[in-house]
Amino acid sequence: MAATRLFLRASPVKCSLTGLTGGVHSSLGLTLLKLSPACTAKPQAQRRHAAHFTYHPEPAPSQYGPTQKMNLFQSVTSALDNTLAGDPTAVIFGEDVAFGGVFRCTVGLRDKYGKDRVFNTPLCEQGIVGFGIGAAAAGATAIAEIQFADYIYPAFDQIVNEAAKYRYRSGNMFDCGKLTIRSPWGCVGHGSIYHSQCPEAFFTHCPGIKIVVPRGPVQAKGLLLSCIADQNPCIFFEPKILYRAAVEQVPTEAYQIPLSQAEVLQEGSDLTLVAWGTQVHVLKEVAAMAQEKLGVSCELIDLRTILPWDTETVCKSVVKTGRLLISHEAPVTGGFAAEISSTVQVRVRWEIKAFYFHRGWSTYGSL
Amino acid sequence: YVSTYADFTPQATFDIKKCDLHKLEEGPPLQAVLTREEGLQYYRTMQTIRRMELKADQLYKQKIIRGFCHLYDGQEACAVGIETGINLSDHLITAYRAHGYTLTRGGTVREIMAELTGRRGGIAKGKGGSMHMYTKHFYGGNGIVGAQVPLGAGVALACKYLGNNEICVCLYGDGAANQGQIFETYNMASLWKLPCIFICENNKYGMGTSVERAAASTDYYKRGDFIPGLRLDGMDVLCVREATKFAAEHCRSGKGPILMELQTYRYHGHSMSDPGVSYRTREEIQEVRSKSDPISMLKDRMLSNNMASVEELKEIDVEVRKEIEDAAQFATTDPEPPLDDLCNHIFYNDPPMEVRGTNPWTKLKSVS
Numbered sequence: 027m028a029a030t031r032l033f034l035r036a037s038p039v040k041c042s043l044t045g046l047t048g049g050v051h052s053s054l055g056l057t058l059l060k061l062s063p064a065c066t067a068k069p070q071a072q073r074r075h076a077a078h079f080t081y082h083p084e085p086a087p088s089q090y091g092p093t094q095k096m097n098l099f100q101s102v103t104s105a106l107d108n109t110l111a112g113d114p115t116a117v118i119f120g121e122d123v124a125f126g127g128v129f130r131c132t133v134g135l136r137d138k139y140g141k142d143r144v145f146n147t148p149l150c151e152q153g154i155v156g157f158g159i160g161a162a163a164a165g166a167t168a169i170a171e172i173q174f175a176d177y178i179y180p181a182f183d184q185i186v187n188e189a190a191k192y193r194y195r196s197g198n199m200f201d202c203g204k205l206t207i208r209s210p211w212g213c214v215g216h217g218s219i220y221h222s223q224c225p226e227a228f229f230t231h232c233p234g235i236k237i238v239v240p241r242g243p244v245q246a247k248g249l250l251l252s253c254i255a256d257q258n259p260c261i262f263f264e265p266k267i268l269y270r271a272a273v274e275q276v277p278t279e280a281y282q283i284p285l286s287q288a289e290v291l292q293e294g295s296d297l298t299l300v301a302w303g304t305q306v307h308v309l310k311e312v313a314a315m316a317q318e319k320l321g322v323s324c325e326l327i328d329l330r331t332i333l334p335w336d337t338e339t340v341c342k343s344v345v346k347t348g349r350l351l352i353s354h355e356a357p358v359t360g361g362f363a364a365e366i367s368s369t370v371q372v373r374v375r376w377e378i379k380a381f382y383f384h385r386g387w388s389t390y391g392s393l
Numbered sequence: 394y395v396s397t398y399a400d401f402t403p404q405a406t407f408d409i410k411k412c413d414l415h416k417l418e419e420g421p422p423l424q425a426v427l428t429r430e431e432g433l434q435y436y437r438t439m440q441t442i443r444r445m446e447l448k449a450d451q452l453y454k455q456k457i458i459r460g461f462c463h464l465y466d467g468q469e470a471c472a473v474g475i476e477t478g479i480n481l482s483d484h485l486i487t488a489y490r491a492h493g494y495t496l497t498r499g500g501t502v503r504e505i506m507a508e509l510t511g512r513r514g515g516i517a518k519g520k521g522g523s524m525h526m527y528t529k530h531f532y533g534g535n536g537i538v539g540a541q542v543p544l545g546a547g548v549a550l551a552c553k554y555l556g557n558n559e560i561c562v563c564l565y566g567d568g569a570a571n572q573g574q575i576f577e578t579y580n581m582a583s584l585w586k587l588p589c590i591f592i593c594e595n596n597k598y599g600m601g602t603s604v605e606r607a608a609a610s611t612d613y614y615k616r617g618d619f620i621p622g623l624r625l626d627g628m629d630v631l632c633v634r635e636a637t638k639f640a641a642e643h644c645r646s647g648k649g650p651i652l653m654e655l656q657t658y659r660y661h662g663h664s665m666s667d668p669g670v671s672y673r674t675r676e677e678i679q680e681v682r683s684k685s686d687p688i689s690m691l692k693d694r695m696l697s698n699n700m701a702s703v704e705e706l707k708e709i710d711v712e713v714r715k716e717i718e719d720a721a722q723f724a725t726t727d728p729e730p731p732l733d734d735l736c737n738h739i740f741y742n743d744p745p746m747e748v749r750g751t752n753p754w755t756k757l758k759s760v761s
Contacts, residue, residue, distance in 0.1 A: 122601060125671070148571035148607045149538055149599055177537065180573070216460040218522055220536035358749060 079307045081268065086275030087244060093275040098268045101243035101276045102131040102208070105250040106169065108280035110139045113167050115204075116254075118144045120154060120171025128173060129210055129269050155181035155207065159189050159259075162205035167254060172209040175263060176223040181207075189259040190234030203257035208250070211239065211263035212304050213355050224303075224356040229261060230333045230365065236260040236285060237332040241306040243274045248283030249330060256285060265303040288336035290343065294325035298343040300352045300366060302329040309353055332362060340366065341373050404428040405698040409632045415615045415622035415652075421639035425631040432695045435477070435630050437709050439469040439688050442493045444717045445502055446661070449492070449509055453665045457725055458509045462523045465493040467660040470630040470687035471594055472497045475562060477630075478637025484552065486532040486545040487564035489524040490594075490659075494564075498531035502716055506724035514723060519730040520738075539565060539572030542591070546578045549589035549650075560588040560644045562637075568599020570613050579617050579650070586649035590640045591617065593654045594627065600663040601672040614654035627655030628685040658685070737761065 086093045096104060109116045118132060124146045126133035136144040147154050151172055158170035172178045178185075185207070193201035213222045226237050236258050240246035246264060253260035291306070292313060299309045306328045313324035325343050329335055344350045350370055352363035404426055412420045446466040452458045465472070472493035475485070487494050495505050500516050508515030509523055516526050517534075526534040532548065535541040545563030552559040565575060570593050582589045593613040597604055604611045614622035621643070625636045633655060640651045658681045662669025669678070695701045736748040736759040747756040 125601065146602060146606065148602075149568045150571050150573060152573050179537075218460050218524075218536075220524070221461065 079304070079311055081242075081272045081307055082310065083272070083274040084242060084244060087277060087281075090277035090281040091279040093277050095273060096243050096276040097270050097273045098240075098243045098246055098264065099129050099131045099270070101247040101274075102250060102264060103133055103135065104276065104278065105247040105254075105280070106132060106135055107138070108251065109167065109169070109254050110135060110143060112280065113254075115165060116143065116167040116169065117161065118169045118171070119147050119158070120208075121147060121149060121173045123171055127171065129264075129266065131171070131208070131264075131269075151177050151180040152184055155184040156188065158205050158207070159184060159192070159202045162202035162259070163192065163200050165204070167204045168202075168206070169254065170205065170207045172207060174221050174223075174266075175209040175211040175225050176220045178207075178209060178225060182228070185229065185235060185259070185261070186232045190232050192234075193258075194234060201257070202259050205259040206250075206253045206256075206262060207260070208262045208264060210266040210269070212265040212267060214267045217266075224263070224354065226261075226263060226332050227356055227360055227362045230362055234258070235333065237263070238285060238330065239263045239265070239303040239332060240330065241265075241303060241328050242268065242272045243276045245283060245328075245330065247276055248281050249285070251280055252282040252285050255282060260285075263303070267304055283330075286331045286334050286336055288330055288339040289328045290339065291326040291328055292324070294323040294347065296323045296347055297325070297349040297351060298340070298347045299324050299326045300329055300340060300350065300363075301326075301354065302332060303355070305353045305355060329366075335366070337369055337373065341370055344370050344374050400699070401429055401701060402699045405694075405700060407631055407694060409629060409635060410626050412632075412636060413614065413624040415612075415617075415624075416619070417621045417623065420623060421625075421635040425635050427631060427694070427700070429695075429700045431477070432691065432700050433705075433709065435473050436688065436691055436695070436701075436706060437713065438473050438497065439630070439691065440710060440713045441502060441716065442466070442469045442472060442496055443688060444713050445496070445505065445720075446492060448717050448721050449506070450661065450665065452506075452510065452721060452724070458523070459511075460522055461489075462509065462665040463490045463663065464661040464665070465490050465659070467681070467687075468594060468596060468627065468657045469493060470633055470690075471592075471627050471655050471657055474627075474630040474633025475592065475637050477634045479560065479562060479641050482530065482557075483559050483641070484530045484532065484545075484548045484561040485564070486535070486541045486548065486561065488535055488538055488541055488566060488569060490566070491524065491526050491534040494531060495526040495528060495534070499528045500526065500531075502720040503723050506717075506720045507727050510724040510727070511729060512724060512727035513730045513734075514727040518734065520734065539569040539574050541565065542569075542572075542575045543578045543581075545591075546582045546587055546589050546650075549582065549587040550585065552588055553586075558645055560590060560641055562590045562592060564592045564594055566599060567593060567595040567597065567604050567611075567613060568602065568607060570595075570616060571599075571608055576616075579620055579652075582650040583617075583620050586647060588644035588647075589650040590637070590644060591620070591650060591652045593652070594657055595654055596657050596659045598659075598663070598672060601667065603672065612654075614652055617650075617652040620650050620652050622652040622654065624654040624656065626685075627657030628681075628687045628690065630687055630691055733758065 106118060122128055123132045124136045124144060154170050158168040161168040189202050212224050229237055238249050238253055240249045250262055253262050301309045309326055313326050316322040316324050325347055327340060327343060352366050354361055354363055406424050406426050409425050411423055414420045443466050446464040449458060449462060453462050476497040485498055492505055504516035508517055508521060508526055511519045513519050524534055524536045542563050542565055545561050549561035595613055599607050614624040623636055626632045636653055640653055643651045660678055736757040738761050739759050741761045745758050745760040748759045750757045
């Protein structure tokens with residue numbers, strides 16, 4: 027369920043905590059928005075929700091060469107294809123990747139590059155990541171797939187204790203920077219508790235790894251290639267609901283989108299919206315709704331890299347608008363929005379003390 | 394001409410296949426005695442599981458069941474055989490292919506189907522779904538592969554500690570057999586002599602990967618190394634029963650854990666989203682269906698030994714069909730759980746606690 031943190035600069039109008047129900051809405055001139063039918067506070071007549079947003083493809087980038095229509099999983103295949111072609115040390119492994127993967131992200135690669143470069147592992151996440159760390163440390167570009175982000179926990183020890191700290195504890199003598207872990211992520215409508223999780227918050231507590239979540243095919247390919255090229259172990263979460271739903275013109279050649287740079291998708295003056303992955307598209311619709319119904323101009327930022335995140339862009343935007351709303355699918359308590367809102371609160375100085383609210387459900391993300 | 398009870402053979406002895414043994418001097422008996430009542434009961438239960446799974450398949454295709462659904466048809470002899478080898482007071486835990494076990498462990502078809510459709514009459518109140526079904530002494534129904542095995546060892550420890558002469562049966566599949574936590578569990582169970590029967594249901598494919606491509610050693614019954622093991626035909630309910638009885642005796646006598654590998658087969662794919670024919674041929678499935686189907690095997694045995702009549706078995710089929718139809722009707726018409734249920738049972742709490750809602754001014758109630 028989307029969780030949001032709403033961060034308001036205290037406006038000249040006084041608002042006390044007691045006036046928070048209807049009073050606040052009118053005193054601030056900003057009605058709290060309903061984000062999507064699934065997130066409304068009022069219990070609704072029960073009906074089945076399909077994907078609660080529409081994917082709008084972005085215009086084809088012109089600076090990377092010829093493009094081809096691809097959906098998200100095809101753009102991932104394209105990125106992996108470019109990698110295997112250009113880097114003879116690159117190997118891809120994971121559960122069921124040989125025939126193409128359960129989401130078809132690796133279709134055709136084994137036939138093209140051989141079975142010693144694209145191979146299946148048995149059912150052992152801890153083993154997969156541990157093995158990947160070793161392969162990367164020895165010099166191979168290791169691209170490991172964890173079949174669903176929900177299954178990443180057996181590998182948590184390997185990622186946090188081994189991969190993230192390798193460079194540091196060996197005094198830069200060893201590192202596993204050539205390791206990239208890819209994993210389908212996020213709510214998909216029918217996934218329930220074990221095929222819908224968004225575990226990025228667990229990993230953000232760990233220095234030494236990078237976490238990236240794309241919002242669409244063009245972004246996915248560029249960011250994945252950056253992760254693979256990056257000299258640090260990276261975790262690349264792919265929103266599974268977008269695998270087929272998101273279709274765009276994606277460059278066929280290799281290109282990179284820089285990590286740790288958030289992107290401002292639309293400029294605005296009243297409210298900063300921050301999200302990553304699927305929620306970006308939900309907030310796009312929110313921004314449109316806000317403009318149309320309330321005359322509120324929203325600035326939408328896609329965080330892209332969750333760790334290390336682009337504090338400059340977000341803070342600069344909040345200085346401009348004075349209000350911040352962060353939305354993510356993971357449960358609200360301890361979710362990454364907490365980190366963003368507390369950092370922004372510390373870094374952006376206010377003359378008057380600001381209030382901030384947390385919205386969201388602290389129950390399992392996929393119910 | 395009406396057949397009477399006196400016409401039927403009350404019981405018969407059948408030869409069953411010898412088990413492969415690992416670190417065991419002798420194995421289960423080579424003959425099994427089957428009474429008429431037992432035969433009819435096994436037939437009924439296996440047929441119920443079979444029809445229930447086929448009905449679930451139908452409902453899934455009609456989009457009445459959604460999400461994930463892993464069907465058990467083909468493996469009925471395992472669930473029924475194991476249950477007849479242990480008592481209802483013993484404990485059992487398995488992974489996600491759990492519908493058969495939910496039934497044998499005391500669930501009703503109505504509850505199971507309502508859980509599949511996610512209604513409030515479901516065995517887990519509609520909040521668990523296909524992979525998370527539980528009954529008393531049946532610990533599910535677990536989605537994360539391999540995670541249930543250490544849990545099962547813990548249950549076995551509780552049995553030993555409480556001294557109640559109960560055992561725990563921990564099931565897992567051929568794919569899960571390569572998970573690290575299973576080997577950790579073997580070590581703990583053996584070290585502390587826990588009354589634990591580890592059972593590997595080897596249906597030859599871990600999702601789409603055949604066992605040869607996943608495991609360095611496909612002798613799963615030997616993978617326990619220091620734990621004695623048995624490998625047997627999981628399509629023969631009598632074989633499974635005798636082996637389970639043997640294993641249960643082994644555990645209850647304090648000798649520690651034992652491992653069983655049941656060689657079985659599933660007709661459906663891994664789940665409903667898997668057609669099941671991209672990694673195996675239709676001919677293979679057909680061959681198993683015609684030569685080793687557990688229900689047919691039992692039926693043939695009973696008919697050829699005059700333990701039942703064709704009409705009697707047909708009658709059971711009709712009754713089973715009706716039961717499944719009623720259950721499907723219930724599962725389709727029962728209402729979904731109320732929205733108040735969303736936050737219940739997150740924690741244990743007394744009095745009810747508040748959970749944050751989607752805005753700071755609404756709190757949802759969590760009751761446990």
